[in-house]
Amino acid sequence: MIETAAGTAAGHRGAGRLDRDIPERHGARRPTGRDGELGHILGRIGPDTADSRILVLLGAEGIGKTWLLRAVCEQAAAAGVHVLSAQSWTVEKEVAFAGLRRLVAAASAGSVDQAADFHGHADVESLDAAALLNRLAAPGRTLIAVDDVQDCDPATVAALCQMVRHATTHPVSVLLAGRGDAGPCGLPPEAEILRVGPLGPRSAAALLDAQPGAPTGRRRLELLRDARGNPSALLELCRDRGMPDDSAFPAGPDLLGTRIEREFEMRIRGLPPETQRALLYATTALPGESLATITGALGADDLDVWAPAETAGLIAIRDGQVVFRHPLGRSAAGRQPVHVRHRAHSDLAAAVGAARPAVRAQHVAATSLGADEATARMLNSTAWTAGDTFTAARILERAAELSDAPGQVVRLADALVAACALGDLDWVRTLHEDLVRRAADPVLGSAAACAVASTLSLASYQQEAFDLLLEAADRCPDPDGPLALAVAAVAAGIAEASGLPEHYRRLPGLQARADAAIAARTQSESVSETETEGAAAWLNDGDVRSALNAYVSTVTRDDAAAGLTHRLEQPRLGTLSDDPGRLVRRLAVAAVAYRADDPEPCLAQFRKADAELRARAAFGVRAWLLAPLVDTLLATGRWTEAEALTESAMDQAVVLKMSRVATDLHALTLTLSALRGDTSLEDPAPRYDGRLDGGFQGAAHGAFHSALSNGGIDLAENGAARARLARAHGLTAMARGDWAAGFRRLRSLFSLDGEPVHPHLSPRAIADLAVAAARSGRSPEAAKILERTREQQGDRPSIRMTLLMHHAAALVDPDTDPEDAFQLALVNPAGEQWPLERAQARFSYALWLRRARRTSEAREQLTSALEAAEELGADGLATAIRGEMRASGVATAPEPAAALAALTAQQRQIVHLAARGLSNREIGDQLYLSPRTVGSHLYNVYPKLGISSRHQLRDVLERG
Template structure:
């Protein structure tokens, strides 16, 4: 629900609307016509590559840096500009310089480039010659002694005993200044650390004096400390974010999936070159197994590594063989090196490793790969055996090294790894648990044990939120056994994976195909099927859910399967909550409100449970609250669940709940928190290739941008909008249509907005998605009123009234009154407006409440009752300004002026500038909780709570808890 009045969209806004509308139309039309839709791959949508091929991929995640560099190149037309790029090898310095050179040529600059070389670092003026040799024909314009000094330095003429460096410096300065008077000059020097000192001396002299000429200088150097060059603005290239690293990986040919994908991203640590080369190595690995072909990677560091003493190379191998970078003492003991740290010195001097805090760290991610894969197989095996021998007191790490040293199966090693997985699971380390269980299965000689351990690994992978890996493991279980127990657990992981890939029909079939062995496994399958049914929006799936729940009832003598994904559901009523959410997903109108009330009446245990059982219970209650339109309870409960997950470092369990949570935050006016959650969800969706979540997040961001009244942003990239088949992902379709309609309304194109909102319902007005479509009924009614299409909206309003039943939720009651006031019978408009704008229940949804007041006030003003409209407009304006809904605030101000009131600026939301965690702390403090109580509730330390309050008080303009309470009285 966004702005009401019609205005002419800007040219850029109009282009964005048209493009976004075309994307939506083509995708929805194609999906519905074909009756199906598939992602181009099982992963997310990667960034399309341009004509530059591989070079373009290195610029993924460098948009901000590239913009700064190109700005410097453009600014060189009006004055000198200089910049120093710093970053480790492979971070994209050379690619950015190449992009700057291309841009410089495109805008008409003369581009002069050079690169330092270690072999020429001792040769005087080597780089200066590379850089300026194209300008030698211009040297004839210089005074004789300067020309002679320049030609002598370049070896064109013999050097004379009397020539001095000052003449050379001045000659270069005058040469560049003279050329720049006719054409801007761009000087680019890469690898500055290998530039000879004579060249640096002359270039530094010139840079310090080129204060008015159109000369831009771009330098690049390895590392993060500036070399000996004049003081320049520094642009440091940090590792790519997890999201951008995933995008770069997806841009490579045949990127790995599953565990290999996660391992590669972790090993690369955000280094673009490492991502590209490790992907290449994985792609070229022998099909029959064995280590990847890493000869290219080894050659990158060959010169430095071959020069090391044999003892140092041995130490580096032992360090590389340690997956968690064992402490220094362990590595040296395993290698038999004693306590002499001097053995590491050659490697430190070569820039290969660094020692700090009793640990060994590799300077570049590829150094570790080169050191390990470059060693003969028998030396790698010996390293793991020696490391296992000194780790007798640490069974977790010892088991890994024993497994790495084995060439076949070994039940003792498999059992040790399974025990290791149990320890990791109790700590909540789901990725570590999954890795250990998968390796345990690989070491298992008995196929039944192998299948059982793979199934347990799927459970951990499902908790970690990685669908590609779960699908891989499912294939292994299905090939090993027909036992319904492991197959049921595996099917749960496979179904969840297919759903996150956007393949809902396949997911539902996978979840309902295998007869489960016990009630808890059945419940895990039913819970996953309920989520699939909600995402798909397909009636036939929802009708099947009650039957699936009938299979979850435990029979006498049944014992929970320890390997079930919900083995702990009997704890603290978690199973009841999960059963309830499946019923609510099947029929929210009938089941969600009463089930939520029943769960709320349950007595809380004296000691609240923790772990996955409590996480499952909280997620279920929050989902039911979402379906029952209890938005505040939904947000609060999801927050509690996420806090538990973050303690365990695995928010991936919440993959399917991010979109409902973000939607609830948007609807309840918590937009800053929504921004943070959507950013986190976008990162996880890119890393783990949650296809439909990527699309949903993009759509919600576009919706939020429209609600804020911003029309300048471009719609999401085409691949993101078209990554899933919309006919079987009706929830995603609803999010996309709402986003497109909201963007059109923000730009003032109400005809376009009507077209999008109307497609949330079929020809007879029946909601396309049984839950999400009715929540946009006011949007449709609003644009129908403004475009003279009341009659076209009438069947939709009638169908929505039928869909929500005789006892709709408070939210749907308010929305239906609001819609009826806008597009219903004119004689009943005031009655419906009053019910929509006055009911206190509407305070949960401040945007909708403020819009109802705005629309009611507009109706009153048209009826020549401005005095009654003014308080409604003032209240609406305060809400819009507080939330940051700029377009709606402007509209409310205009209405106030028209009603005879000079609208004064309203105060913005004081919490909007705080992080989500700071907002939680402030809210609890305002309720009177002490620091220790807040810390216990949020699982923080009291010192952290105190620090946050100390920092936020000045931002809020308060100095005590009492003032915090006053701050919240009006909220």
């Protein structure tokens, strides 16, 4: 039996390509987030297949099997397939051929709805396979779909399987959908089982946000966590929680049961009372709680109490923990009166004891009904040890709710900072509005403004974010020095994101204000109570302030970065976790190195910070480093790492509605595809529509989703995102060989008079612009832009910028000797840090040498460039180089068709499966080989095909 897993990863990877391959026909509906599964099913049993097949969809209750089955039937019917479908019922499971009678009646009447008297077809049990084909099949292709097959009688399943085996004249396929982990008995070995998994984070967020009255902020994130990607759980919990929050902590409000959840309630009510109580304690316990602690809170040592729930399929005991099999089962188990839940929290708090104060504090807080300063202090002191950033923010918010008036404002500010670190703008806005109502302290207002402005910027609101900081500064005429520096640093980050000249012009004033305040503070040797005890206490560290000051200076003056990066002490890269101050310092040092084009310290510090922030799930901070980190990874040839980073980060950016971050990641994904020579993701006319499941209208790149209620991103105030998109589309056009379009796209990185649209990103595209200009006859225009770029870079540009400008000058500057410029672009060994740019310069030089009839020298450059391009996986560049090498009389790798024909049959099988995205283990499972053997075959195949990595296999197959 063939098994295929479907769900999170498959849905995202296949989404873009399937949008083209499987059009919606005549209004046929698509279930959200199931393009991967839908494409796989239609590829196996759809209108364009010639074979008869049996496909079984298996998954948990409410996972979306019925939606998927209906979508397949609608798509197939719209394409002219004869479709018969039936629903199985538990009461008929023991009635032989009951399902078959329904199908025969449907075939006779034209539809199941018209086939009321299906019991009248009593002769079906005497029909052989050939006779059944005459009754059910039609000329052309037939699809028979049966839902809830776990309730279907075995005789019907056996008869359908026999019929498929005997379908020779016209193909007949059977699609079965059922609950559980095992298919129905009697399936033939050739039947394929497709396991439908949970929705991925992006699709789950899309489905939730599309519901009327969908929650926002903290409650939205809680629901997404609780539903665990189960579509029915998302919908039912959304309906249940669409009521005022009673602020119960952490159990949530009393819920109203609906549909599937009521089924779970009935199953729970059928359990012994002691098992029901045990399930309540299990759902009241915090995530990850041990079975021993829960059993201790119950006051029972007998583990048999869990057996009835295990038998009922509600829970599993794994690795010493109680795991609910279904999110709605967990929700139903917690449906008890408030006083009963409070007792469970009290018992769990006692069982945990003083050994785990953070857990104990949360359970105690869940039973508090009014102000409780002692509990608030306990929550506040343990919040950051209790789990990830989401948990910390929720605990701090609860601490503020329980606080007396004097400490409430400070704790609310702490909660705001934690929500900012998480990155959910709705939650941050809610907390900020509450804080503004309660506090008039301008210093505290500055700290809050930094948090809100940071989150606004990630969500693409650069103007609002910058204005908020300016307002906070105006309200604080006597600023606290370190906080004034924090305001300047956040403003610098926003200016980088916006690229707006007016934002850059305000930075020197904000920095001077911070310097003056710090100097005054040093002279008075006083530290305010708010600063010492609040969330910004780490700003007291002089090293942190030096790093932040350096960062603001580099944004204010791009040419200052090179001098500052060597004067800053690099934070150590040990295994110990960073405290907030060291983490901020690390980020600032990395950002300075990024702007100085110093990749090694940039990567070292960003990677360390990324690992720290990923472990804490602090995406609101991590999002700031993603684009510069991926920029650097791409520039230095670490493409596999960049690809993995963008794919994983896109999930969080979409769930947290960070449209600017999602756009940056999308642009960088397009850039990587273009560098690899893959132009299939490019959208010739990008138009952002703000839909979670839409992204750029018409774009094949289905991985770009943006969960936004604001209607999209305004590129006019998001200059960095606009610059990355312009470069991505320019490189894609060049990869297609459309040099004129490539020049137009890259030209948009500069104003009409040649001024860089973005001070940092635009100049780094100057060599790409020159290549496109030279190929499209626009060299004079590019030469003027190059001259303006030289002026903007000053007397001491970075090594990278120096090399890029030499390369550009060799191509378009009429006042420069081309050979001298090429040699200057290649002579510095430091240029090897940017392998693609070095290979491109070698290729340009080789073209010039060949035109100068210096063929031998051209071959040397071409050989070196090809080695680098192949190692990187830059297929477009490698193909162009091979063409030049053939023209120069150099032998190159064999043509794909010939190379594929030279492989063994098994090697070709492995190549085809690997090109489809299967892992070595998945390939081995299909071909009965070990993963090591599969890897060995691929290792031996790559040189025969003239490639160097797995991702190139698909292109080889397409060309071959």
